[in-house]
Amino acid sequence: MPTPTSSREAILSAIRRALAVPAPKPGHHAGESEPQQEPQFENTFSILGQEAATSQKRTWLPPVGESWDEWADLFAANSLDLKTQWILCADEADLKTQLEKLKSENGWKKIGLHRGELTDLAAETLGLENLYVDGGYDAHELEKCDAGITQCDALVAQTGSILSTNKSAGGRVLSILPPHHVVIARREQLLPDLPAAFELMQQKYGDKYPSLMGFITGPSRTGDIERILVLGAHGPKKLTILCV
Amino acid sequence: MAIAPEKIEVPAGSGAAHDDNFHNPPEKPSAQFHHDADEKTADLRHRELIQSALGKYYVARAGKQSKFQNWGAARQTAAEVKWEAVGHLDQYLREFEEKITARGTKVFWASTEEEARDYIVGVIKDAGARRIIKSKTMTGEEIHLNAALEKEGFEVAESDLGEYIVQLREEAPYHFVFPAMHLSRGEISDLFREKLGTAATDSPEELTMIAREVMREKYIAADVGISGGNFAIAETGMISITENEGNARLSVSLPKIHIAIMGIEKVLPKMSDLALFLPMLATAGAGQALTGYNTLLGGPKQEGEIDGPQEFHVVLLDNGRTKLLADPEQRDALSCIRCGACLNVCPIFKNVGGHTYGTTYQGPIGSVITPHFKEMQTWKHLSSASSLCGACTETCPVKIDLAHHLLQNRRNAATQKPVWWEKWAMKGFAWFMNQPRLYRLALKLAPLAQAFHPLVKGRRLDPLYVWTAGREFPKVKRETFKDFWAKRGNLG
Numbered sequence A: 001m002p003t004p005t006s007s008r009e010a011i012l013s014a015i016r017r018a019l020a021v022p023a024p025k026p027g028h029h030a031g032e033s034e035p036q037q038e039p040q041f042e043n044t045f046s047i048l049g050q051e052a053a054t055s056q057k058r059t060w061l062p063p064v065g066e067s068w069d070e071w072a073d074l075f076a077a078n079s080l081d082l083k084t085q086w087i088l089c090a091d092e093a094d095l096k097t098q099l100e101k102l103k104s105e106n107g108w109k110k111i112g113l114h115r116g117e118l119t120d121l122a123a124e125t126l127g128l129e130n131l132y133v134d135g136g137y138d139a140h141e142l143e144k145c146d147a148g149i150t151q152c153d154a155l156v157a158q159t160g161s162i163l164s165t166n167k168s169a170g171g172r173v174l175s176i177l178p179p180h181h182v183v184i185a186r187r188e189q190l191l192p193d194l195p196a197a198f199e200l201m202q203q204k205y206g207d208k209y210p211s212l213m214g215f216i217t218g219p220s221r222t223g224d225i226e227r228i229l230v231l232g233a234h235g236p237k238k239l240t241i242l243c244v
Numbered sequence B: 001m002a003i004a005p006e007k008i009e010v011p012a013g014s015g016a017a018h019d020d021n022f023h024n025p026p027e028k029p030s031a032q033f034h035h036d037a038d039e040k041t042a043d044l045r046h047r048e049l050i051q052s053a054l055g056k057y058y059v060a061r062a063g064k065q066s067k068f069q070n071w072g073a074a075r076q077t078a079a080e081v082k083w084e085a086v087g088h089l090d091q092y093l094r095e096f097e098e099k100i101t102a103r104g105t106k107v108f109w110a111s112t113e114e115e116a117r118d119y120i121v122g123v124i125k126d127a128g129a130r131r132i133i134k135s136k137t138m139t140g141e142e143i144h145l146n147a148a149l150e151k152e153g154f155e156v157a158e159s160d161l162g163e164y165i166v167q168l169r170e171e172a173p174y175h176f177v178f179p180a181m182h183l184s185r186g187e188i189s190d191l192f193r194e195k196l197g198t199a200a201t202d203s204p205e206e207l208t209m210i211a212r213e214v215m216r217e218k219y220i221a222a223d224v225g226i227s228g229g230n231f232a233i234a235e236t237g238m239i240s241i242t243e244n245e246g247n248a249r250l251s252v253s254l255p256k257i258h259i260a261i262m263g264i265e266k267v268l269p270k271m272s273d274l275a276l277f278l279p280m281l282a283t284a285g286a287g288q289a290l291t292g293y294n295t296l297l298g299g300p301k302q303e304g305e306i307d308g309p310q311e312f313h314v315v316l317l318d319n320g321r322t323k324l325l326a327d328p329e330q331r332d333a334l335s336c337i338r339c340g341a342c343l344n345v346c347p348i349f350k351n352v353g354g355h356t357y358g359t360t361y362q363g364p365i366g367s368v369i370t371p372h373f374k375e376m377q378t379w380k381h382l383s384s385a386s387s388l389c390g391a392c393t394e395t396c397p398v399k400i401d402l403a404h405h406l407l408q409n410r411r412n413a414a415t416q417k418p419v420w421w422e423k424w425a426m427k428g429f430a431w432f433m434n435q436p437r438l439y440r441l442a443l444k445l446a447p448l449a450q451a452f453h454p455l456v457k458g459r460r461l462d463p464l465y466v467w468t469a470g471r472e473f474p475k476v477k478r479e480t481f482k483d484f485w486a487k488r489g490n491l492g
């Protein structure tokens, strides 16, 4: 059923009619006695060049530090706050040890995953029953997995978030349906802040964006009952990040 | 709760009473407001619940906001970005439409709520679908979507925990960000026991897990997922959804059709604008650095992708927004990102509660926009539901001057249709204040008059009835300020 052109046109022309009368800039009221000057855009990064906009935002958002170590510390602190399990692995051997530990601690029997350098390594290490989603999957079966193991596009220190897409993390559902989401990331994937995350998306995907991109910040949560925090509302109850 | 005039527009005979206050018969919105406000302000249990819930929010928000290096500059910029977006709305909407359509999304423009409802029902019918999973959408509430879907015989499940709770209670959301904030865990446990047959519990964890189990099966079985959208990105043709529970992520991923409904004002020019808007929305809305899931959707499942819906529809809703746009004084109310902060700090909201407003959007922002979206004279009473303290203006992350807009609504309502007795009362007052002798005489007589006040106090005969019914009138001093000042002058 197409939009009746009438509604589309009606809305657009109502907008144009309405906008014929300009509105005062934020911070000013209509009818103020001071002359309405032409709007200044010194702060509006929407129309600034990307670089200038990014550096401006950085001066307002929460500080992140300069070095990788500071970012890693910040990520660890944010993870604590968010109840994300953050494990910084010394090397690949350590990653394997940590995976083994997770397996026995959580009693994993079956895992869901996608093909990828790090996830393949995990599958090999764990030696469990695997459900690969790449060629399509049955949602009921995926739900029965004890964990979903994925890669990601980046980690964001500022907010303790994982940036992932349906391309990098095995589709839309793998990271959200199983009760435990495990992300394996490379050290160089740790970014300082949100502006850097958006820059990365633009550079990496140009205008060929995957149909779903997003930030995951902590395990699924709700505060809908008396504003008391409960984890695992609909998505994973546990979130583990292994950084190697 | 009671949304009387809106109720008329809802398809008749719908089984559910989502938007109805079935405890009170439909009445005039202003009468309903006064009635419910009286009741709620005297309800101490309600007050305690809200204070404790909001207490947690205040602490969390202050903590997260103080992490910003410069919240003031961030706010100014956010306001300017929305001002730019709203100021060129036609241009950005067309850009959004072009970009998102190129990726296989269907965009539908709806002037009215009927058009939006009819379109959505049509899409579902055409697909032969029956089971619908919804993630939180206030625009969906605004167009009374649930009632329309249920009337068609579709099975509709609200997946957001708070929304699910109010759906089971057959009432409207109490707060557009925290829908079930007015309920205690005991009440929720009773509700689940009655409707789902689960065992009583006073653990929020266990209650959440009950809802989780119920919903799991529904996500997988659903044919259609319906969501709202917090932002529409013109530059890249995407919508952005903010949530904490993961229910939206599931609702837009598992069913084969995804329909998103958004107001036309949700546009942002660039994707990178989100680097500011996402953390600001989370901070102001819930006291979080970033909410659990922030998801950008740029189309249905694309070639080579593993999963995702085959169809993706975006409904862009006007429903009165262009009317608000046409008022340059209050146009910036369209910059609202629906964080709910203005409700959380509003002394009126905290006392009268969300349902009393009888609107989809409660609190200060609701009081500002509802008369524009609907009708000024029927909804003007909301503009008086303000102490003019300005807490809303101060808290708003996009700097909407809500307190000022409430005053403008009052002025506009009075200019549009003056109330005769108000006019005469004001004239009388102005005359009286211009009579110094009469004024002084009245002051002298006031203590005397007050001596007789107990005879009529709190009764209809009392000229100050509305005020004194629930309060003590302060004792009038024998010595007026004028006397005091004169004496002081002599001493000095």
Ligand code: SF4
Binding pocket: B284, B335, B336, B337, B338, B339, B340, B341, B342, B343, B365, B392, B395, B396, B397, B398, B399, B400, B402
């Ligand atoms: S008016 Fe401002 S404070 Fe209120 S909901 Fe909208 S953005 Fe938030």
